[in-house]
Amino acid sequence: MSGWSTRDIPDRTGRTAVVTGANSGLGYVTARELARKGARVVLACRDERRGNAAVDRLTAEVPYAEAEFGRLDLADLASVRRFADGFPYERLDLLVNNAGVMGTAYGTTTDGFETQFGVNHLGHFALTGLLLPALLDAPGARIVNLSSMMHLQADIDLDDLNSERRYRRWTAYARSKTANLLFTHELARRLRARGADTVAVSAHPGYADTGLQTASPRAEGRRSRERLMRLGNRIFAQSAEAGALPTLYAATAPGVHPDAFIGPSFAHWRGAPGPSRRAPWTRDDTAAQRLWTASEQLTGVSYDGPRAP
Numbered sequence: 268m269s270g271w272s273t274r275d276i277p278d279r280t281g282r283t284a285v286v287t288g289a290n291s292g293l294g295y296v297t298a299r300e301l302a303r304k305g306a307r308v309v310l311a312c313r314d315e316r317r318g319n320a321a322v323d324r325l326t327a328e329v330p331y332a333e334a335e336f337g338r339l340d341l342a343d344l345a346s347v348r349r350f351a352d353g354f355p356y357e358r359l360d361l362l363v364n365n366a367g368v369m370g371t372a373y374g375t376t377t378d379g380f381e382t383q384f385g386v387n388h389l390g391h392f393a394l395t396g397l398l399l400p401a402l403l404d405a406p407g408a409r410i411v412n413l414s415s416m417m418h419l420q421a422d423i424d425l426d427d428l429n430s431e432r433r434y435r436r437w438t439a440y441a442r443s444k445t446a447n448l449l450f451t452h453e454l455a456r457r458l459r460a461r462g463a464d465t466v467a468v469s470a471h472p473g474y475a476d477t478g479l480q481t482a483s484p485r486a487e488g489r490r491s492r493e494r495l496m497r498l499g500n501r502i503f504a505q506s507a508e509a510g511a512l513p514t515l516y517a518a519t520a521p522g523v524h525p526d527a528f529i530g531p532s533f534a535h536w537r538g539a540p541g542p543s544r545r546a547p548w549t550r551d552d553t554a555a556q557r558l559w560t561a562s563e564q565l566t567g568v569s570y571d572g573p574r575a576p
Contacts, residue, residue: 271539272512273300276519280305282405283356284518285398287311287339287391288366290321293413293472296511297363299325301518302332306361311339311350313366341366341390342376344566351397359401361518363411364391364447373434380565381429383436387443389566392450396568402465410467411517412451416530418444422548425557428565446558448528448549453559455525456552457570466525470517471543472510473531509538516540526550 284301288294289310298308302325310325312318318336325334337353340346367387376385395402395410402408421441424430430439447469454467509531517529517540530543548554563569 271516271520273303273515276300276304276515277521278305279360279519282360283307283309283358284361284363285309285311285337285354285359286363286365287341287394290314290317292507293511293514294363294365295321295325296507297365297514297518298334299328299332300511300515301361302334303329304519307333307335307356309335309337309354311337311366313338313340313342339366339394340377341386341394342382344378344390344393347390347393348397351394354398354401357401358405358408359398360405360408361411362395362398362402362409363413363514363518364395365411365413365514366391367413367443369440370436372436373430375429381431381434381439383439383443384428384430384446387440388446388450389562391447392562393566393568395454396563396566396570399570403463406464408465409518409523410451410454410465411514412447412467412469413514414447414451414469414471414528415440415444416471416473416543417441418448418549419544419546421445422546423449423554423558425554425561428558428561445546445549448545449551449555449558450562451528452526452550452552453555456555459525466523468517468523468525468527468529470513470528470540471530472513473538513540513543 284306286294286298289298290312298310302308310318310321322334322336326332339350368383371382374382380389421438423442423445451467451469458465513529528543528545529540532538532541
């Protein structure tokens with residue numbers, strides 16, 4: 268694992284991958300490197316213009332790439348269902364749940380969920396459940412959920428999943444990242460129980476300059492905060508190219524175990540991918556099962572098949 272790089276990605280010819288939030292940052296690099304190794308890649312993005320521009324950029328960088336845009340708004344469960352219903356391939360070899368929002372002011376999704384919990388967890392929970400039949404049809408398929416070392420800052424509050432009692436933007440973000448790990452933990456357990464060879468794992472990029480850090484202050488017009496985040500990225504962050512390595516390792520490397528958590532090896536911040544520290548509450552079976560039940564109820568998606576909300 269030491270020194271692992273994109274050169275070590277096995278050939279992906281004949282395989283299909285979906286990468287959410289692939290128009291920029293980690294998602295774009297992940298999609299490009301999978302395509303470079305022969306995978307057909309669907310760039311699942313909210314904004315059609317930016318998504319198509321990313322496809323054009325990718326095919327310019329990798330002329331032989333098979334890449335296409337798919338519209339997906341994780342803040343709208345109807346959009347998630349449309350994406351899944353319109354997925355044109357019988358099998359799906361890899362789903363990378365990469366998209367997310369970070370440190371946003373309080374807001375709600377189209378369906379009324381707190382934005383960070385709704386986008387970072389519930390949207391991907393629904394998407395994975397709706398695409399699961401295609402994943403189960405692909406031998407050795409993988410599901411990679413992007414978390415963050417910020418999960419160490421807060422356990423999930425199962426009695427206040429939508430932060431209705433009190434909203435603190437960074438606590439809400441940390442809880443959404445804990446939810447990603449609990450989702451992976453329970454999904455891996457359920458896949459094992461049904462004898463599937465589909466592998467569910469998590470990854471995080473360490474501190475990577477992806478644009479996510481500046482998106483919220485820019486959207487809120489907090490220019491001084493945006494400038495501060497840009498300066499911090501310049502000084503401390505590794506590139507998106509390096510930040511995507513844990514995701515690519517989790518998605519493609521042989522021998523990755525179910526429920527693994529992969530991140531940068533140096534202080535969980537930067538460097539080659541390796542096993543990462545995780546909070547003990549992210550392996551809490553009872554909490555994972557309770558979150559799963561709540562997520563099915565909130566999204567209307569059952570992993571035995573979709574049901575109406």
